[in-house]
Amino acid sequence: xxxxxxxxxxxxxxxxxxxxxxxxxxxxxxxxxxxxxxxxxxxxxxxxxxxxxxxxxxxxxxxxxxxxxxxxxxxxxxxxxxxxxxxxxxxxxxxxxxxxxxxxxxxxxxxxxxxxxxxxxxxxxxxxxxxxxxxxxxxxxxxxxxxxxxxxxxxxxxxxxxxxxxxxxxxxxxxxxxxxxxxxxxxxxxxxxxxxxxxxxxxxxxxxxxxxxxxxxxxxxxxxxxxxxxxxxxxxxxxxxxxxxxxxxxxxxxxxxxxxxxxxxxxxxxxxxxxxxxxxxxxxxxxxxxxxxxxxxxxx
Amino acid sequence: xxxxxxxxxxxxxxxxxxxxxxxxxxxxxxxxxxxxxxxxxxxxxxxxxxxxxxxxxxxxxxxxxxxxxxxxxxxxxxxxxxxxxxxxxxxxxxxxxxxxxxxxxxxxxxxxxxxxxxxxxxxxxxxxxxxxxxxxxxxxxxxxxxxxxxxxxxxxxxxxxxxxxxxxxxxxxxxxxxxxxxxxxxxxxxxxxxxxxxxxxxxxxxxxxxxxxxxxxxxxxxxxxxxxxxxxxxxxx
Numbered sequence: 001x002x003x004x005x006x007x008x009x010x011x012x013x014x015x016x017x018x019x020x021x022x023x024x025x026x027x028x029x030x031x032x033x034x035x036x037x038x039x040x041x042x043x044x045x046x047x048x049x050x051x052x053x054x055x056x057x058x059x060x061x062x063x064x065x066x067x068x069x070x071x072x073x074x075x076x077x078x079x080x081x082x083x084x085x086x087x088x089x090x091x092x093x094x095x096x097x098x099x100x101x102x103x104x105x106x107x108x109x110x111x112x113x114x115x116x117x118x119x120x121x122x123x124x125x126x127x128x129x130x131x132x133x134x135x136x137x138x139x140x141x142x143x144x145x146x147x148x149x150x151x152x153x154x155x156x157x158x159x160x161x162x163x164x165x166x167x168x169x170x171x172x173x174x175x176x177x178x179x180x181x182x183x184x185x186x187x188x189x190x191x192x193x194x195x196x197x198x199x200x201x202x203x204x205x206x207x208x209x210x211x212x213x214x215x216x217x218x219x220x221x222x223x224x225x226x227x228x229x230x231x232x233x234x235x236x237x238x239x240x241x242x243x244x245x246x247x248x249x250x251x252x253x254x255x256x257x258x259x260x261x262x263x264x265x266x267x268x269x270x271x272x273x274x275x276x277x278x279x280x281x282x283x284x285x286x287x288x289x290x291x292x293x294x295x296x297x298x299x300x
Numbered sequence: 301x302x303x304x305x306x307x308x309x310x311x312x313x314x315x316x317x318x319x320x321x322x323x324x325x326x327x328x329x330x331x332x333x334x335x336x337x338x339x340x341x342x343x344x345x346x347x348x349x350x351x352x353x354x355x356x357x358x359x360x361x362x363x364x365x366x367x368x369x370x371x372x373x374x375x376x377x378x379x380x381x382x383x384x385x386x387x388x389x390x391x392x393x394x395x396x397x398x399x400x401x402x403x404x405x406x407x408x409x410x411x412x413x414x415x416x417x418x419x420x421x422x423x424x425x426x427x428x429x430x431x432x433x434x435x436x437x438x439x440x441x442x443x444x445x446x447x448x449x450x451x452x453x454x455x456x457x458x459x460x461x462x463x464x465x466x467x468x469x470x471x472x473x474x475x476x477x478x479x480x481x482x483x484x485x486x487x488x489x490x491x492x493x494x495x496x497x498x499x500x501x502x503x504x505x506x507x508x509x510x511x512x513x514x515x516x517x518x519x520x521x522x523x524x525x526x527x528x529x530x531x532x533x534x535x536x537x
Contacts, residue, residue, distance in 0.1 A: 023437060025430075043437035049468075051461035054426050061430015064415065065438065066361065069430075084420065085458075089427055092417045094409045 004141040004160035005102045009033035011142050012070060012100075015149050016041050021068050022149060027055040029073040030102065056082045059097045060089030068096065068149065074108075075101035075117035075159065079124060091127050096153035100145070104161030105240055105265050106279035109272075118265040121214065122244045124157055131156045131173065132215035134191035134239065139168035140212050147173060162276055163192035163239065173213040176221045182206040185233035185298040186225050190214055190245070193237050196280075199287035204300045214238075214245055219252035232258035235294055239285065241265055261297040263290065313355070314383025316344050322379035325392035326402075338481045338508070338533045339448060340376040345514040346446060346477070347380050355385035358413050362440055365431050367416045369424020370450040370479065371405040378402055378411075386413030422456025425449055425476060429462045432474040444473050451480040451492060451530075466526045467500035474526040476501075477518070479508060482535040496528040508533040 002010075009030065016022050016037050023044040024034065031038075031047050038045040044067075048054045052073060059069035071078065078101045079086060090097050101120065108115035124130050131154055135141040141160055148156040169177065176188060180198065182205040189197035190211045197208055207225045211218070226232050232253060238244050242264035249260045265283045272282065280286050284293065294300075314322070319340060347353070352364045368377055378395070381387050387402070394400030401410035405419025415431075418424055428447035435443040449459065466474050478492055488495050496503035502522035506513040508531030517529045 023434070043433070046433055048461070048465050051465060053422075053458040054429065054461035054465055057423060057426030057458065057462070058430035058433060061427040061432070062434040062437075064365075064427065064431050065434030067434050067437065085423070085426070088417070088420055088423055092407075093427075 001164075002138055003162060004135060004138050004164070005030065006033065007138040007142050008072070008100055008102075008145060008160060011145050013037040015146070016044060019068075019149065020044075021066070023062050023067045023069050025055055025059050025062070025069055025071045027052050027073045027077065029077075052077045053082045053085050056085035057089045060085070060093055060095060063090070063095035063097055063153070064093060068098070068153070070098045070100060070149065072100045072102070074103040074115060075120045076103065076115055079120040079157070080117060083123060086124075087127055090155055091129070096155045098145075098148045098156045098158065100158045100160065102160050104159060104163070106276045107162045109274050109276045109279045112273060113269055113271075118241045120159065120240065121157070122241045125215070125244070125247075129155055130215055131213065133158045133173070133213050135160065135171070135212050136165045136191040136194050136210075137168035138164065140171050143171045144173070144212065147171065159191070159240075161192060161239065163280065165192060165195040169194075169210055169212065171212050174216050174218060176209040176211045176218040178207060178225060179210045180206070180208040183228070183230050184300045185229050185231060185235065186222070187235040187237060187294060188222065188245075188249075190236070190238040193239050193285060196285060196287045196290055197237050200290035200294055204295070204298070206294075206298060206300065217245060217248035217252065219248065222249065222252045226253060226256070226258065232256045233261075233298055234258065235261045235297060236263060237285070237290060238262075238264040241267065259297075261293070263293060313385035316348070318383050319344065319376070319379045322382050322389065322392060323375045325389070326375045326378065326395035337376055339370065339373075339479050340379075341509050341511060342448065342477055342479055342514060342531050343376055343380045345511050346518065347384050349515050350518045351446065352442070352444075353413070355413065358386065361438075362443055364443055365415050365428070365435070365445045367418075367424045367428045367431065367445070367447040368406060368414070369416075369418055369428075369447050370421070370453055371418030372450075374404070374406050377406065381411070381413050384413075387411060421450075421453040422458040425459045426462040428474060428476075429466050429471065432466075432471050436471075436473060444475060446475045446477065448477050448479060450483065451478055451487070452483040452485065454478065454492065455484055455486070463496065463499050463501070470524045471526045472522065472524055475518070476526070476528045478528065478530045480530050480532045491530070493528065493530045501526050501528045503528040503530065505530040505532060507531075
C-alpha cells in the first residue's frame with residue numbers, strides 16, 4: 001500500500017492532466033513526487049523554493065485569476081508559519097484553495113518539534129469557512145482529494161499522515177457515519193484513530209462514529225446518536241491537539257446536559273524522538289491508552 | 301471586444317484636477333500632507349495612461365490587474381477610482397463609517413475595481429506573483445499585473461521571497477511600483493532600485509510627481525524580467 005502522500009502525488013498528477021483549472025504550488029517539499037507533472041504542466045506546477053509565505057500567497061493570487069490552487073508542504077510550514085497568509089491571502093480575499101499537508105502530528109517524530117504540527121486544525125478553527133478532511137486511509141485520501149479539487153471555490157484543508165486504518169471507509173463529508181452501535185455513550189473517532197478506537201471499545205456497549213471530514217462538524221448526527229444513548233456522554237478521539245473539536249461538540253449538545261471527554265495529543269511538548277508509533281503510545285492514543293480513559297469516563 | 305485604447309481606463313469620468321476635491325470629500329480638508337498624497341500621481345498616471353481596465357467591465361479576465369498593497373491612507377486610491385467611474389462620488393463622504401464600503405484599508409469584496417483587500421503590509425507583492433502566474437497559465441499574454449508597495453513596506457520579508465522568485469522565473473508580466481517617501485526604518489544602501497536590479501529585475505528610479513517620467517518608466521520594455529519603478533516623493537515627516 002502506498003502512503004497518503006504518495007497517493008496525493010499520483011491523484012494530483014492525474015487531476016492536473018484532466019482539469020486545466022487546477023494548479024499545484026510547492027515549496028520544495030514533495031517536489032520529487034511531482035517531476036512528471038511539472039514537465040507536463042510547467043505553468044501550473046509551481047515550486048517557489050523554500051518560501052512558505054510566498055507559497056500561500058501565490059495560491060491566493062492564482063485563485064484571484066480563477067484557478068483552483070492545490071498548495072502543499074508539511075503542516076508546520078503550511079498552516080503555522082504562514083498563518084497570516086492563510087488568513088488574509090485566502091480568507092480575507094474571499095478566494096478558495098486546497099491546502100494539503102504532510103507530516104501531521106508526529107510523522108517526523110525523529111525530527112523533533114520543528115516538524116510536528118498537532119495544532120494545525122485548531123489553528124484553522126480560528127478562521128471562517130474551512131472544510132477539514134482528516135483521511136484515515138490512502139483510499140480515503142484519494143476520494144477526499146478528488147472531492148476537494150472539485151469543491152467549487154471553497155477553502156479546504158486535507159491533513160495527510162503516515163498512520164492509517166487497515167481498511168478504508170466510504171468518505172462522507174458533512175456526515176459522521178455510525179461504525180458500531182451501543183447505548184452506554186458515543187465515541188467519535190477521527191481519521192487514522194478509528195482502528196485504535198474500535199479495538200479500545202471492543203466488547204463495550206458504545207456507539208462509534210467515524211469522521212474523515214471534521215469540518216463541517218456533523219452536529220445533527222452527533223445529537224441523534226447521543227439522544228439514543230443512556231447518557232449524553234461523548235468521547236472525541238482526534239489525531240491532533242486534544243480538544244480540537246470540543247467547542248463543536250459542546251455546541252452540538254448545547255441543549256442537553258452532557259459530558260465531553262476530549263482525547264488527542266497533549267499540549268505539552270513531548271521532547272522525544274523515535275517513531276510515530278511511539279508518539280501515538282506516548283500520547284495515549286493507542287488502543288491500550290484509549291481503553292482505560294474511555295472505560296473510566298463512560299463507566300463501562 | 302477590447303482594444304488597446306478602449307480597454308484603458310479613459311479620462312472621461314474625471315481629470316487630475318478633480319482628484320484633490322474628491323479626496324477632500326473624504327477628509328473635509330483641502331490641505332493634505334505628503335503622506336496622504338504620496339501615491340496620487342503614481343495612481344493617476346497608471347489609471348489614466350497605462351492600465352487596461354474599465355469601469356464598464358471590472359471583471360474582464362483580460363484586464364490588467366492593479367493591486368494596492370500599501371493599503372494605508374487609501375484616499376488617493378478611492379479618488380482615482382471615483383474619477384475613473386469605478387465608484388460613485390457619493391460614497392466618498394462616508395469614508396470609514398460603519399455603513400460605508402470604503403474603509404481605511406480597502407476590501408476587494410466591497411469596492412468595484414479593487415483587486416485585493418490590503419492593509420497588512422507585505423501581502424500585495426506575493427499575491428501579485430500568484431496573479432501573474434495565474435494569467436500566464438491561462439495564456440492571457442497581454443495582461444499585465446501591477447502592484448504598488450511602499451518603501452517601508454519592503455522591509456517585510458514576504459516581499460523578499462516574492463522579489464527573488466519573480467526574477468528567477470522571469471515573470472515579465474509582473475510590475476512593481478515602489479512609492480518611496482523615505483519612510484523605511486533602515487533604508488537599503490544604494491537605494492531600492494539597486495536591490496531589485498541585484499535580484500535580476502529591470503529597475504528604474506524616477507520623480508514620483510513627474511507624470512511624463514512616470515509614464516516613460518511604466519512603459520519601458522523589460523523583456524524576460526519583472527519590472528520595478530521606484531517613484532520618489534517628498535519624505536514623510
